[in-house]
Amino acid sequence: MIQSLGLQFAYAKGARLHFPDVDVPQGGVLLLGGPSGSGKSTWLALVAGLVAPSAGSLRVAGQTLGALGGLKTDAWRAQTIGFLPQKLHLSAALTVQRNLELAFWAAGVAQDPARIRTALDALGVADLAQRYPTQLSGGQAQRVALARAVLMRPRVLLADEPTASLDDHNAADAVQLLFTTAHRLGASLVIATHDARVGHTLHGLAPGGADSMFQRLVLYPTASSGAAP
Amino acid sequence: MNTLALSWRYLWARPLAATLNVLLLGLGLASITFLLLVAHQVERAFDRDLAGIDVVVGAKGSPMQLILSGVLHLDVPPGNVPLAAVQALQKNPLVAEVIPISLGDNFQSYRIVGSPPAYPALYQAALAQGRMWRAPMEAVLGATVARTLGLRLGDSFVGSHGLGAGGHAHGDSTYTVVGVLAANASVLDRLILTDTASVWKVHEDYTAVDAEDRKAMEAEREVTLALVRYKSPLAAMSFPRWVNANTEMQAAAPALEVTRLLHMLGLGTDVLRAFAGMLLLTAGLSVFIALWNAVRERRGDLALLRMLGAPPGRIAALLLAEALWLGLMAALLGLALGQCFVLALGQMLGLDQSLLLGAALWPAELLWVPALALGVSLGAALLPALGAYRSDVLQLLQSR
Numbered sequence: 001m002i003q004s005l006g007l008q009f010a011y012a013k014g015a016r017l018h019f020p021d022v023d024v025p026q027g028g029v030l031l032l033g034g035p036s037g038s039g040k041s042t043w044l045a046l047v048a049g050l051v052a053p054s055a056g057s058l059r060v061a062g063q064t065l066g067a068l069g070g071l072k073t074d075a076w077r078a079q080t081i082g083f084l085p086q087k088l089h090l091s092a093a094l095t096v097q098r099n100l101e102l103a104f105w106a107a108g109v110a111q112d113p114a115r116i117r118t119a120l121d122a123l124g125v126a127d128l129a130q131r132y133p134t135q136l137s138g139g140q141a142q143r144v145a146l147a148r149a150v151l152m153r154p155r156v157l158l159a160d161e162p163t164a165s166l167d168d169h170n171a172a173d174a175v176q177l178l179f180t181t182a183h184r185l186g187a188s189l190v191i192a193t194h195d196a197r198v199g200h201t202l203h204g205l206a207p208g209g210a211d212s213m214f215q216r217l218v219l220y221p222t223a224s225s226g227a228a229p
Numbered sequence: 230m231n232t233l234a235l236s237w238r239y240l241w242a243r244p245l246a247a248t249l250n251v252l253l254l255g256l257g258l259a260s261i262t263f264l265l266l267v268a269h270q271v272e273r274a275f276d277r278d279l280a281g282i283d284v285v286v287g288a289k290g291s292p293m294q295l296i297l298s299g300v301l302h303l304d305v306p307p308g309n310v311p312l313a314a315v316q317a318l319q320k321n322p323l324v325a326e327v328i329p330i331s332l333g334d335n336f337q338s339y340r341i342v343g344s345p346p347a348y349p350a351l352y353q354a355a356l357a358q359g360r361m362w363r364a365p366m367e368a369v370l371g372a373t374v375a376r377t378l379g380l381r382l383g384d385s386f387v388g389s390h391g392l393g394a395g396g397h398a399h400g401d402s403t404y405t406v407v408g409v410l411a412a413n414a415s416v417l418d419r420l421i422l423t424d425t426a427s428v429w430k431v432h433e434d435y436t437a438v439d440a441e442d443r444k445a446m447e448a449e450r451e452v453t454l455a456l457v458r459y460k461s462p463l464a465a466m467s468f469p470r471w472v473n474a475n476t477e478m479q480a481a482a483p484a485l486e487v488t489r490l491l492h493m494l495g496l497g498t499d500v501l502r503a504f505a506g507m508l509l510l511t512a513g514l515s516v517f518i519a520l521w522n523a524v525r526e527r528r529g530d531l532a533l534l535r536m537l538g539a540p541p542g543r544i545a546a547l548l549l550a551e552a553l554w555l556g557l558m559a560a561l562l563g564l565a566l567g568q569c570f571v572l573a574l575g576q577m578l579g580l581d582q583s584l585l586l587g588a589a590l591w592p593a594e595l596l597w598v599p600a601l602a603l604g605v606s607l608g609a610a611l612l613p614a615l616g617a618y619r620s621d622v623l624q625l626l627q628s629r
Contacts, residue, residue, distance in 0.1 A: 045623045048536060071540050078538020089533040093242030101230045106539035111230065148537075 001026040002047060002156065002188060006056035009042050016054070019043055022217055024188055026061070026155070029179070031199055032192040034219035040192040043219065044158050047190065048081045049073040061155035061188075078107035082154035082187065084178070086161040088145040090133035096120070096144050097129040103151045119147040122184070123177070139170060143177070150181055157187045163195045175201040232543070236550035239523070246519045250555055253515050254605065255562030257508035258598050262567020263574075264501055269592045270571070271494070275301070275487045278416045280351045283465065284480050286310070286318060286472055287454030292481030293490060299330055299454040300483050302340055302416050306332055309451035310478050318455060321471075323464035329452040331428040334388035339374045341388050341404070341421045343428035343452075351456070352415045358382055359408030365426040368404040372412035373419045380406050388431065402431040425452065509605055516555055517609035520548060524613045524620075532622045545618040549610050556606030560599040567598070 007019040017039045024030045032040050045051045046058060049065050058065045061080050068076055090099050100116045120126040123143040133141060142162070149157060159178055163171035175191070175198050182189035191198055202214060230238075240247050278301050287295045290307030297304035312329065319327045328351070331343030342348070346361050349369070359382045362369055370380060380386065385405045404423060412418055433446050457480075459465065469480035524531065531544055 042623065050535065050622045074535075074538050074540040076538075077536070081536075081538075083533075083536045085529075085533060085536070087529060089529045091239075091242075091527075091530050093238050098230060098238070102235070102534065103537050105230055105232070105235060106534045106537035106543070108539075108543065 001028075001059070001061060002030065002190070003059040004056065005058075007046065007053050007058055008055040009039070009046060009051065010054040017042060019046075019056075019219070020217060022215065024190075024215055026188055027183070027186050027213075029182070029189045029191070029202060029214050031202065031214065031216045032190055032219070033194060033216060035194060038219035040219060041160070043217075044083075044160060044190070044192055047156065048083065048158065049077050075108070078103075078109075079152055080155050082149035082152070082157040084142075084146055084149045084157070084159040084162060086164055088133075088141055090136075090141060090145060090148075092133050095130050095132055096125070096136070099133070099144065100148050100151055103148050107152060115151060116147075119151045120144070122150075123147045123181070138166070139173070142174060146177065146181060150185060150187075153185055153187075155187055157182045157185070157189050159189070159191045161193055161195070162191060163193060163198055168197065171195070171197050172201045176205060179205050232546055232550050233554075236547050237554055239527075239547070240551050240554050243519075243523070246522075247555070250512070250516050250519050251558045251562060254509070254512035254555060254559030254602065255566060257505055257512045257605075258559055258563025258602055259566035259570060260501065260505035260508060261601060262564050262595060262598050263570045264498055264505060265592070265594045265597060266567060266571045266590065267574075268498060269594060270590060272491065273590075275491070277414065279483045279487065280415065281458060282351065282456045282483055283459045283462075284457045284469055284472075284482050285454055286315065286457055286476075286478050286480050289477070289479045292479060293486045295454060295479065295481045296483045296486040297490075298332070299456065300416070302342075302420065306453045309453055310455075312450040312452050314476055314478060315452055315455040317476075318457065318472075321468070323460055323468050324457055325460045326458040328456040329425060330454050330456060331425050331451075332453045333428055334390055334431065336386050336388050336404075336421060337378055339371075339378070339419060339421050341368070341423055341428070343423055343425040345425060348456070349410065349417060349422060352413060352417050354413055354415070354417050355411045357409045357411040359406070361408055362422065362424050363407075365424045365430045366402065366404050367407045367423060367427075369408040369410060369422045370406060371410050371418040371420045371422070374421055375406075375409045382406055382409070402434055509601065512559070513605040513609045516552060516606055517612065520552060520610050520613040521616070523551070524548065524616050528620060531617055531620050535620065535622045541618045541620075544620070545614040548614040548617050549607060552606040552610030552614075553603065556602040557599075559606070560602035563602065564595065564598055 002022060002024040004019060004022050006021065008016060009019070010016045019039070022030065032043060034040055042051070046053055046065070047060055049060070049068070052066050063076060063080070065073070090096075091102065094102065097116060100119065101111055104111045116129075117126060120129055123146055125140055125143045125147065128136060128140060128144065133144070136144065157178070162174050162178060166174060178189060178191065179202065199216075282300060285295050285299050287299060287306060288308030288310050294304050294307050298306040315327060315329050318324055326347065328345060328347050330348065332340060334341040349361075356369070357372065359369070370378075374380070383406065385403045387403050404421075404427070410417055429447075429450055433443055436446070457468075459468065465482065469482060472478055472480035534544055535541070
């Protein structure tokens with residue numbers, strides 16, 4: 001669940017972003033749109049608790065952000081937020097297995113090999129555990145990165161441009177994979193994208209066309225961005 | 230995976246840079262190790278050979294030469310002094326013991342030293358075989374001499390004149406080996422000991438033309454120098470001055486001269502130390518550049534770790550741990566290389582024979598090496614670690 005009210009963020013340079021209010025129920029899907037520079041990344045960073053809002057309030061998965069200290073926010077993020085970055089950022093120095101172990105290291109919790117196995121299995125890449133990222137295809141690498149994102153069973157899954165540089169077929173697959181993975185975990189899903197194909201694919205996936213599950217948030221690259229008309 | 234294991238993997242993800250840095254840092258530390266070891270071993274060797282000798286009395290000349298020739302047996306003596314004058318020293322109330330030493334001959338460039346049994350007793354030398362000399366022309370070999378020349382009890386040899394090889398051989402004056410000393414890591418190991426009278430006998434037999442001539446020579450017998458022990462340390466205030474003023478001889482305090490010598494060597498080691506410092510500085514810069522680049526290259530990975538919930542401190546620790554590994558490996562390499570350098574130098578210059586340099590030792594000063602290694606590597610990692618600590622995740626998310 002993600003609720004924001006009068007959310008603002010001020011850059012160090014002085015520019016200020018105003019974000020439209022959202023209310024995404026737990027398990028819902030939010031499509032975050034808008035051109036580059038409109039503040040999509042900033043919004044993701046706010047939801048992940050990486051930066052603090054300069055005004056307004058933000059509740060994510062039942063937690064009011066800004067109320068926790070820095071270290072507690074980090075621990076909260078480790079357990080609550082799953083993140084699939086556009087560039088995947090799988091460490092080339094480590095095997096797939098160890099890339100997933102990184103998540104435990106980052107969270108500061110004990111290693112759990114069984115959980116890694118389960119996460120890789122669920123995405124059909126368990127037999128790639130001993131490979132290095134350079135030995136993976138683009139689709140395999142994305143699945144591994146997604147397995148890392150959901151390793152801690154997050155309540156919110158954030159995906160940043162997951163379909164960039166994918167052909168239509170693979171893009172549809174990627175969106176479907178995100179949707180089913182989030183659905184399986186009961187996690188809220190946020191997809192930041194300016195790719196129209198994502199919306200189309202999601203509508204096709206909706207059980208019984210239940211549009212209530214989906215929300216759209218479109219940002220504009222102006223100093224006083226407003227909600228989509 | 231814990232932080233140490235993870236940093237180890239990141240380090241070796243760039244094997245060339247890692248190897249280069251370990252080598253560079255290791256070489257700097259090897260020079261430091263080398264300097265520490267040489268200083269330690271030389272000082273130890275000198276201390277050992279001074280063995281409670283308070284002052285050395287010999288012919289006038291350079292006091293350092295007197296010590297180098299009479300105590301350390303590294304140089305030729307300045308000259309001889311009359312036996313009578315040395316015996317007179319024994320009457321001085323400040324003096325506990327006088328040990329006359331006669332030099333002049335060698336065998337295969339090992340010095341033949343004429344002395345009373347009190348001389349080996351100074352070094353607590355024990356016999357490995359045979360017995361001490363009792364008569365002129367009986368010789369007791371130091372352990373190194375016996376080993377290198379392969380001489381055994383009952384063997385005989387002819388000394389040559391002078392202190393280096395190639396002197397005139399004293400044809401009919403033959404020494405007989407009656408004992409071999411146990412190795413005791415002192416100057417004795419490379420000496421051939423014999424009775425003081427042997428040296429006189431050799432030269433008198435050689436030069437005397439008739440019995441009368443021999444008598445005259447006996448009256449003018451000389452020794453090279455005398456090792457003196459005081460009754461009380463207070464004698465150091467007045468005894469050398471008394472000798473220098475009232476006799477034709479000079480007195481030199483070994484402790485003083487060795488300190489002077491080490492000080493002169495110190496000027497040389499200062500240059501080496503500055504050089505080692507430069508190497509370490511270069512290595513530190515190289516480690517800094519490597520880690521700085523690592524942070525730049527891995528900015529995305531580090532930002533992702535923040536996204537995965539790693540606090541900034543844990544990410545900074547990751548970089549520090551990487552530097553720690555570098556420092557640790559370099560310290561081991563530096564210590565090993567430094568020991569090898571010392572062994573090689575000892576063998577090349579033949580200093581292992583004189584026991585100045587050689588055996589691998591681990592004096593406490595060597596703790597400086599790992600301390601320096603960690604200091605340099607962690608110091609070099611500080612700024613990159615701070616950079617990693619402060620990495621702006623937001624900016625990274627935005628840069629596509």
